[in-house]
Amino acid sequence: MKLRGNSNKYPPIVPGTREWPVVRLAKNRKKFVQEVVDSTINSLGRHTGGKGLTEVLESAVYKERQRIKQNPWKADPKNEKSFYREIQQRLIDYSGQERVNNRKDLEEILHQIVWRYANEIAGNFNRSSYRFARGIATMLFARLLNAARIKGPMSFFSRQLDLDDQIHIIGEAEHLRKLAKKGTIILVPTHFSNLDSILIAWIIQWLGLPPFIYGAGLNLFGIKIFAYFMNSLGAYKVDRRKKNLLYLETLKNHSTLALQHGCHSLFFPGGTRSRSGRIEDRLKLGLLGTAVEAQRFNFQHTHNGNHQKIFIVPVVINYHFVLEAPQLINDYLKIEGQERYYIENDEYSTSFKIAKFLIEFFTKGSDISVTVGKGLDIVGNYVDDEGNSLDSSGNKIEVRDYFLSEGKVTEDQQREQQYTRILSKRIVEEFHKNNCVFASHLAAFLAFEMIKRMNSKLDLFEILRLPEEDIIVPYDKFKRNFKRLRKRIYKIAEKGRIRYAEHLSGKTDSVIDFGIKNVGIYHTNKPLGKNKNGNIITHDLNKLYYYHNRLESYDLEKFIK
Amino acid sequence: MTSKNLSSKPVGVIGAGSFGTAVANILAEQSEVILYARTNERVEKLIRTRQSAKQKLHDVIEVTGDLQEIAEKCEVIFPIVPSHNFRAMIRKASPYLRPYHILIHGTKGLDLNIPEGQEINKKNLLSRDHVRTMSEVILEESNVVRVGCLAGPNLASEMAMRQPAASVVASYFDEVIETGQRLLKNDRFLIYGSKDLIGIELCGILKNIIAIGAGAISGLGLGDNAKALLISRGMVEMIHLGNALGGNTKAFIGLAGVGDLVATCSSSLSRNYTVGFRLAKGESLKDIQTSMEEVAEGVNTVKIMKVLAENYRIRAPITETLYKIIQGKMTVERANIYLMKFPFRADIDFL
Numbered sequence: 001m002k003l004r005g006n007s008n009k010y011p012p013i014v015p016g017t018r019e020w021p022v023v024r025l026a027k028n029r030k031k032f033v034q035e036v037v038d039s040t041i042n043s044l045g046r047h048t049g050g051k052g053l054t055e056v057l058e059s060a061v062y063k064e065r066q067r068i069k070q071n072p073w074k075a076d077p078k079n080e081k082s083f084y085r086e087i088q089q090r091l092i093d094y095s096g097q098e099r100v101n102n103r104k105d106l107e108e109i110l111h112q113i114v115w116r117y118a119n120e121i122a123g124n125f126n127r128s129s130y131r132f133a134r135g136i137a138t139m140l141f142a143r144l145l146n147a148a149r150i151k152g153p154m155s156f157f158s159r160q161l162d163l164d165d166q167i168h169i170i171g172e173a174e175h176l177r178k179l180a181k182k183g184t185i186i187l188v189p190t191h192f193s194n195l196d197s198i199l200i201a202w203i204i205q206w207l208g209l210p211p212f213i214y215g216a217g218l219n220l221f222g223i224k225i226f227a228y229f230m231n232s233l234g235a236y237k238v239d240r241r242k243k244n245l246l247y248l249e250t251l252k253n254h255s256t257l258a259l260q261h262g263c264h265s266l267f268f269p270g271g272t273r274s275r276s277g278r279i280e281d282r283l284k285l286g287l288l289g290t291a292v293e294a295q296r297f298n299f300q301h302t303h304n305g306n307h308q309k310i311f312i313v314p315v316v317i318n319y320h321f322v323l324e325a326p327q328l329i330n331d332y333l334k335i336e337g338q339e340r341y342y343i344e345n346d347e348y349s350t351s352f353k354i355a356k357f358l359i360e361f362f363t364k365g366s367d368i369s370v371t372v373g374k375g376l377d378i379v380g381n382y383v384d385d386e387g388n389s390l391d392s393s394g395n396k397i398e399v400r401d402y403f404l405s406e407g408k409v410t411e412d413q414q415r416e417q418q419y420t421r422i423l424s425k426r427i428v429e430e431f432h433k434n435n436c437v438f439a440s441h442l443a444a445f446l447a448f449e450m451i452k453r454m455n456s457k458l459d460l461f462e463i464l465r466l467p468e469e470d471i472i473v474p475y476d477k478f479k480r481n482f483k484r485l486r487k488r489i490y491k492i493a494e495k496g497r498i499r500y501a502e503h504l505s506g507k508t509d510s511v512i513d514f515g516i517k518n519v520g521i522y523h524t525n526k527p528l529g530k531n532k533n534g535n536i537i538t539h540d541l542n543k544l545y546y547y548h549n550r551l552e553s554y555d556l557e558k559f560i561k
Numbered sequence: 562m563t564s565k566n567l568s569s570k571p572v573g574v575i576g577a578g579s580f581g582t583a584v585a586n587i588l589a590e591q592s593e594v595i596l597y598a599r600t601n602e603r604v605e606k607l608i609r610t611r612q613s614a615k616q617k618l619h620d621v622i623e624v625t626g627d628l629q630e631i632a633e634k635c636e637v638i639f640p641i642v643p644s645h646n647f648r649a650m651i652r653k654a655s656p657y658l659r660p661y662h663i664l665i666h667g668t669k670g671l672d673l674n675i676p677e678g679q680e681i682n683k684k685n686l687l688s689r690d691h692v693r694t695m696s697e698v699i700l701e702e703s704n705v706v707r708v709g710c711l712a713g714p715n716l717a718s719e720m721a722m723r724q725p726a727a728s729v730v731a732s733y734f735d736e737v738i739e740t741g742q743r744l745l746k747n748d749r750f751l752i753y754g755s756k757d758l759i760g761i762e763l764c765g766i767l768k769n770i771i772a773i774g775a776g777a778i779s780g781l782g783l784g785d786n787a788k789a790l791l792i793s794r795g796m797v798e799m800i801h802l803g804n805a806l807g808g809n810t811k812a813f814i815g816l817a818g819v820g821d822l823v824a825t826c827s828s829s830l831s832r833n834y835t836v837g838f839r840l841a842k843g844e845s846l847k848d849i850q851t852s853m854e855e856v857a858e859g860v861n862t863v864k865i866m867k868v869l870a871e872n873y874r875i876r877a878p879i880t881e882t883l884y885k886i887i888q889g890k891m892t893v894e895r896a897n898i899y900l901m902k903f904p905f906r907a908d909i910d911f912l
Contacts, residue, residue, distance in 0.1 A: 379660075379706065391704050397660065402706065404661035405736065406569050406636065414735040415707075422706070 010173075010208035013181055017127055020210045021262040022234050026125035032257070036118040040253040041110060044246070046413075053106050054095070060113065060244040061088050067241050075222030077120075087113065110246070117250040123213060123236040130211060133232035167199070170499070171372040171434060173207055175385055176313055179375045180209050182387035183309035184262050186291055187212060188427055190279055190315070191268040193322050200266060200315070201233055203370060213258055214266035215251075215287075240272070252290050259294035260301075262308055269427060275332035277325065277546035279316075279431050281553065288427075289420040295378045296416065299400050299409045309387050309399065312380075312423065314373035314430040318501075320440045320518040322546075329546040333464070367518075371434040371499060378402075379419050380426025437489055437500040437551065439515030444547035446481055447473055447528055447536055449557050451544075464541050473536040481560050483508055488559045498554060519547050571595050571623070572744055573635035575650065576642035577607060578855055579614035579717035580667055584639055587720065589619035590747055596624050597631050599646075614855075616721040632657030637665070637740055639711070640695075643856040644670025648698050655703040665709040665730060665741050668695045669765035670858035671865050686872045689806055692865060694762040709737040710758060711745075712765035712817040714824030716831060720750075727751035729817040731761035753816055760812030763803040768822045769833045769859030770866060771795030774879050775826035776834035777886070777893050780841025791879070792826050798877050800911045802866055805873045810911055833859035840886060841893040863887060878903045 017023060025032055044056070064084050068076070087109055094105055179185060189200055197214065204212050215238035221227040236258075238251065259265060267287050270280035295310045322328070374382050377399050381389040389397040402419065403409045450473050455463055486508075492498050504511060516528045516536070525540040527547055538544050571593035574585040585596045596618070598604045604626040611618045618624075625631060631638065632654055642650050647668055651658075658664075672693040681687050693701065696708045709732030720726055730741030730752055738754035746752045755761050774795060778788050799822070800813045812818055825831040829838070836857045839849045846860070867884040870877035882900055885891035891899070 395656075397704050399660075401660040412736055418733050419706075 010177060010206065012208040012210070013177055014210050017130075017210075021264075022125050022211050022213055023127050025258065025261055025263060026123070026127075029122060029124070032261075033115070033118045033122050035257055036122070036250065036254050037111065037115050039257060040114050040118065040246075040250045041107075043253060044110070044114075044249050053103075053110065054091070056245055057087075057106065057109055057113070058091055060246045061091060063244045064242070071241055073219050073222060073241075075218050075220075083116070113246055114250055117242075117247050118254065120218075121236050121238070121251060121254050123234060124231040125211070125213075125234050126232055129228070129232040130234070133229050136229075167203075168367070168369040168501075169203065169206075169372065170369060170436065172313075172374050173372050175375060176372050177207060177209065178385045179311045179313070179383065179387060180264065183311050184259055184294075185209075185212070185264040185375075186259070186310065186312045187264075187266045188269045188288075188312055188314050189266070190317055190431055191270050191273045192277070192317065192319065193273065193324055195323075196268070196273075196317055197266075199317065199368065199370070204266075210264065212264040212266045215255075215268075248286060252286055255287055255290040256294045256297070259290060259310060260297050269424070273324070273328060275328045275335070277322075277329065277332075277549035278552055279428075279435055279550065281428055283424040283427060285417070285420050285424060288424055289416065292378045292416045292419045292423065295399065296403045296409065296411060299403055300411075307400070310378055311375040311383055311387065312378065312427065313375050314427050314434060316371040316373065316431055316434040316436065318369045318371075318436045318438060318441075320367055320438055321521045321523075323522070325520060325543055325546050326523065326540075329542050332546075333461075333542065367438070367501075369436045369438075369501060371436055373430045373434045376423070376426060376430070378423060380423045432553065433497055433499075435498055435550070437498060437504060438518070439501070439504050439511045440519035440521075441515075441547060441550045442482065442485060442489070442504070443512060443515030443528055444519045444544055445551040445556065446478065446485055446560070447538065448541075448544050448548035449560055450478065450481065451538075451541075453560070460545075464545060466541065468538055468541060471538055471541075472531065475530070475533075475535045478536050479508060479512060482512055484559050484561070485556050486511075488556060489554075492554065519544075570636050571634055573597065573631040573638035575628070575631065575638060575640040575654070577603065577613045577624075578641065578643070579616070579721075580715065581639075581641035582613040582616045582618070583715070583717040583720040584641060584667060584711070584745075585613075585622055586616060586619045587747065587750055588639070588744055589621045592621075592744060594619070594622045595631050595635060596622050597628065598624060598626060599642075599650075601626055614717070616717075628654040629657045632659075632662070636661060637663045637744065639665050639667060640699075641667040644668050644672055644695065644858055644861065645856070647695055648672055648674075648702060651699055651702040658703040658705050660704050660706055662705045663707045663709070663737050663740055664699050664705050665711055665732070665737065666695045666699065667711040668858075669712065669762075669769060670695070670856075671766055671862055672698050673865060674698075674701075687865075687868045688872060689869070692806070692869065694759060694766070696758055696762060707734050707737050708732060708758070709734070709741055710762050710765070711741065712761050712821065713753075714816070714821045716824060716828055718830045723749060725749040727753065727816055727820075729753045729755050729761055729815065731755040731758045731812075731817070733758055755812065755815070755817070757809050757812045759806070760803065760808035761817045763806055763808040764799070764812050764815075764817040764821060766858070766862055767799040767802055767866070768795075768818070768825055769857070770863050770880055770883060771799065771822060772825040772831055772833035773837035773840075773857075773859045773863065773883055776831075776837025776839075777841040777883075777896075778837075779829075779834075780838040781893060781897060783897075788826065792822060795826075795879055796822060797909070797911065798879050801875050802870060802877060802880070804911070805869070805875055832857040836860060845889070846887055860887060 014020060061084055065088065068081055068084065090109060187200065189196060197216065211234040213234045213236055216230050216235040218237045218239040220230060221237055236254065255265065269283040269288055271284040274280055291310055291312060298308045377383055377389040379402055381391060381397055383389050389399050391397050400409065451471055452463060455466065486504065489498060489500055493500055503514060516530065520527045520543050523540065523543060527538055527540055527544040529537050529539060531537050572588050573595050574581055574588065575597045577596055577598040585594050588594045598607055604624055607613050607618065607624045640650065672695065673691060674693050675681060675691050679685060696710055699705055699708050709730055711728055711730055713728030715726055715728050727750065730738050732738050733756060742752040742754065771792065774791050775788055778791055796813065796819060800810055803813055804810065825834060828834060832853065832855060836849055836859065840846065863880055863883045866877065866880050870880055878900060882891065882896045886893055886896055
């Protein structure tokens with residue numbers, strides 16, 4: 001019933017750690033931060049949205065002071081309050097003066113804020129602690145998963161099973177390794193759980209790839225032990241609370257420059273975890289745009305005598321069980337239900353909470369599949385193993401041509417925004433193609449759709465408020481439809497529009513049972529179950545809805561009778 | 562005459578019909594132009610006579626029958642060929658087209674694209690998925706991304722007489738709009754820009770339906786009241802159909818929408834208008850089409866849009882009635898009586 005990945009671990013593709021771009025970057029951290037500051041100020045000059053510098057600064061400082069007051073985090077530096085108080089005072093002084101002569105003052109304020117941001121964002125990668133941290137993380141991860149699967153807590157100390165038995169890597173792993181030698185990789189995974197980043201970090205090193213840099217929530221750096229691990233694994237800091245122009249621009253420039261330096265990067269293009277349980281259908285264009293920008297820059301400049309290419313590799317992660325599902329779906333329903341204020345909260349404010357999360361997750365682990373998709377170039381064309389972009393008929397395309405105007409590589413922001421949109425659409429398409437259907441997803445999808453039909457006069461919120469004990473889905477009908485949908489999934493899988501796990505093709509009754517048992521397996525109120533008569537029941541409609549959403553947008557509901 | 566557009570390469574025009582020729586002549590005022598015609602005879606005739614579609618060719622226009630040449634020499638190309646040849650033409654040019662090319666087309670028709678092995682029937686209804694605008698054809702058949710369209714009240718014969726006019730260049734790319742403006746604009750030709758590529762394309766396409774109707778009304782000898790009625794109701798119908806195909810209402814109340822509609826519906830120079838006019842005079846569609854030199858896109862558009870309107874449950878009485886006339890199932894007189902009895906609910910229900 002299991003999907004099997006390649007059980008051999010891959011050797012590293014770049015043996016010497018000194019050659020890793022991330023190492024070179026960390027060595028020259030100061031210089032890099034200065035580069036980020038310069039390019040940020042430069043790009044701000046070009047697009048402040050028609051607003052004057054004063055206005056941009058005032059609005060940024062206002063937002064920052066609001067944030068400090070309303071939503072302080074432990075990870076914030078001690079002098080945060082006084083810093084912004086002082087800046088505001090200077091802005092007030094400035095507005096009372098003759099403006100013409102004092103533009104310098106303003107520029108200095110700008111420089112100070114941007115430097116503060118750039119310095120905060122930049123990671124603290126350390127080669128020796130990387131090795132150490134990586135060792136520890138891999139060990140812990142494997143052991144914890146062991147403990148989960150085999151024989152209860154004591155098997156933490158057993159070496160019986162290797163990690164790769166639980167995590168099934170399917171798709172284009174070898175292709176990814178080849179591309180990593182040819183250019184700069186950006187991994188773009190779907191995001192459902194906090195586990196994703198740890199999982200991806202493990203996969204990166206398992207595939208023998210050099211470390212990737214990735215944005216991690218600033219809140220996680222509030223905890224010393226976590227900060228240590230994140231820093232050593234190549235994380236830079238992203239603060240979701242800061243939404244002012246200066247911060248976003250600094251963040252983007254940090255990413256662009258790191259890509260230009262050849263650092264493989266990891267973006268979660270959906271921005272945050274999918275709250276609805278749906279595969280991301282709308283991506284954040286800001287960070288994605290840095291890929292296009294960096295690619296254009298690389299065509300304007302050479303790196304070791306050639307133009308470094310950038311490859312975007314979509315990754316889809318599938319779980320039977322997402323620990324945070326109850327919280328996520330509640331958030332989603334609140335937002336959908338027009339609840340106006342949604343505060344980005346700090347779920348993991350203490351080490352205890354994180355430890356609890358991890359232990360819960362690992363002791364409650366179940367099958368995970370990770371699909372590595374085909375590599376794309378910055379406008380979403382597939383690339384071959386050599387890194388050549390191919391059009392739909394398999395002919396080579398020169399990516400440089402996308403940036404040419406009258407024979408020269410030119411910078412055109414609006415054009416690049418448009419390319420980012422095209423790329424984002426392509427990534428969403430690839431997510432859907434590489435989604436791997438588990439029996440549990442299909443069971444949840446079908447059950448919820450059938451409940452919807454049984455209550456066709458109610459809207460979504462009314463359905464979710466139905467008393468669970470009144471809902472019974474007759475098994476015969478469920479089974480007939482399960483078969484029908486499964487057939488449909490095979491059909492669209494043949495066309496390459498979806499994937500499915502091997503366990504899906506067993507005998508219908510046992511596949512349904514497997515699905516019902518595994519969907520949200522460790523929640524206290526399980527989304528699906530069977531009653532005494534063998535009919536399908538639910539204990540929690542919200543969660544059922546959450547797991548159901550995974551298979552939305554394939555038009556499967558049309559095939560239910 | 563020397564070229565004023567010093568910076569760059571020649572501009573290409575694919576298609577030497579009346580609109581293609583008119584556009585080539587306007588472009589030639591500022592740039593070198595290469596004009597493509599499909600058949601060898603036509604190329605030879607153009608070179609020999611320096612006349613195309615009753616217009617004199619500007620001196621700087623070079624004529625070719627080679628798509629590779631036009632793609633290699635030009636970065637900006639204006640494809641202006643009938644919609645039923647459009648896909649084949651792009652396919653033929655595709656091996657020579659690159660992502661740096663800018664294509665601004667001027668074709669106002671739809672492409673029906675039903676994948677092989679698929680059949681349109683009761684189970685598989687004709688939908689937006691089977692219909693492409695020309696920009697979508699370009700994206701589908703080539704590696705070109707910088708695509709735009711040219712649409713507006715541009716009766717080729719008036720442009721040939723150097724009368725003032727304006728047009729819209731629409732594209733998702735600012736640089737395409739700017740390029741279009743830079744190349745086409747002169748003191749008697751204004752160019753507006755729009756980001757709603759699909760909306761602007763649909764304006765040009767759907768107005769042809771109404772133009773046939775307007776021609777029919779004139780053919781019946783009815784007056785301007787009747788025509789105004791048709792134009793304004795036609796406008797509403799265009800918006801409903803356009804929205805269903807992914808265009809925004811805004812586009813339709815601009816130059817490419819209402820502007821073009823008024824021009825084609827009032828001018829006997831318009832091909833689609835002529836079709837309607839002659840239908841009302843009792844000629845059969847077949848006779849009209851064989852005697853016309855160029856394609857009236859509206860006929861094909863009526864056929865496609867009638868089915869789409871049905872499948873999307875949109876009230877499109879003008880389109881439906883014209884469909885019946887074209888099929889020979891209703892006379893123009895009967896259609897007139899039918900439409901006058903049609904129960905419209907509200908004058909404006911789209912704003």
